[in-house]
Amino acid sequence: MRLSTNIVKDYLIVAFEGELDHHTTEEARMxxxxxxxDNNLSNMILDLRKLNFMDSSGIGLIMGRYRNCKERQGDISIVNTNPSVERILRMSGLLKIINMYSNIEEAIDGKRGE
Structure with missing residues (x-):
């Protein structure tokens, strides 16, 4: 699993590639x-476009980042999911508490495309 990161405004943008499972979550979390x-941020965007598998460890990683953002009165968003990962997110209930957007720009603006 590979991570690409970028900081835009007060957002840490994290793009995942590969599989997010019990073998990779600890390194990703760290x-x-x-x-x-280290950058004193309060918001996060998780780009899951190139994530092709996620297990319960990945759900736990996302939940932990949700808590981190809420502790700082920030927000976390998910963008660019593929159908199999989106299904896991829906079944887990994460999409009831985390907004999902089509792209990073929509997530930063807080507006979903029509």
């Missing part, structure tokens, strides 16, 4: 949290 806290 990298994401380090960038998030």
């Amino acid at each position: 990298k994401i949290d380090s960038l998030y806290y």
